[in-house]
Amino acid sequence: MMNFPLAIERFQREPEFERISDKEFLQLFINSVNATYEMGKRAAHSGFCLTVAMLKAWQKRDFDREMESEVDKMFLDVFTEYSNDAYQQGVKASGKVFDIPTDAIKIYPCFAAHEPKPEKMEQKEQYFTETGLLQSQIILDSRGNLIDGYTSYLLARAHGIQCVPIRYGRRQIVRASHKPGGKLYTWELPGILIDRVSAGDKVLIHTQRGVRVVTVAAVEEYAGNEPEPLRMVIRVKRKGGGCCIMAKRTERRENLATEIISMAKRKLWRCRVALIISLAGNVIQAAMWFIR
DSSP: OOOSSOOHHHHHTSTTGGGOSOHHHHHHHHHHHHHHHHHHHHHOOTTOOOOHHHHHHHHHHHHOOOOOSHHHHHHHHHHHHHHHHHHHHHHHHTOOOEEEEGGGOBOOHHHHHSOOOHHHHHHHHHHHHHHSSOSSOEEEOTTSBEEEOHHHHHHHHHTTOOEEEEEEOOOEEEEEESSTTOOOEEEEOOGGGTTOOOTTOEEEEEETTEEEEEEEEEEEEOOSOSOSSOOBEEEEEOTTSSEEOOOOOOOOOOHHHHHHHHHHHTTGGGSOHHHHHHHHHHHHHHHHHHHO
């Protein structure tokens, strides 16, 4: 799955990037898709969906031009797919709470294989009995996998609660070693350090022998493969001594980069730049109309 918002730097790493003759088209494409991401983030409502029919109607209205060629159809299919993905990711990035069916929540194998301790479940059960509320918030990643709040999920299933409040979030882990070339161990990044740690950074962690410094070999999105609970990184170590939060953002290479660049190579810039500008404005207008 592609992560939004997009940035031109992501495509510049592709070997075919320099062969694209119309980079302005690519930038406008990115800007238009990002407009739907920001709209989703502001709207915080997942019910909006962009369609090919909507795009064709806007183009006909604004430019009196039909979009029926094979190039047009390919462009419209790709643009609607990526724009809708961007909009839904924007909704999830809003951090607001949603109600979804309990059965729709996906559970990573590591959670299913490691049931919470009985005393922890008893405490959560008591809170639910006394208040009627689930004590821990259920948090899902962008693909609907549970990444926190497993006890609340189990209680909801046990008590037949069909819909539960959830919010979307992220978890990141680091693979790090105590010495160069040494064995890699796994720690989780606290929320404040997500997207702010890179390979090569030194971070402080807790061990049985006290606080130690380890070197990060890789930063990964949590994928449910690690036994819970994960040990937590304390903070990032500044090179000159002391500690700081690194503002450097890590980017992964994505399949979408190759796809968009391939589109540009096939002369998709024949769809006029004016179309892209028109689409960006119309997407925002449509979403604004939907949430009124």
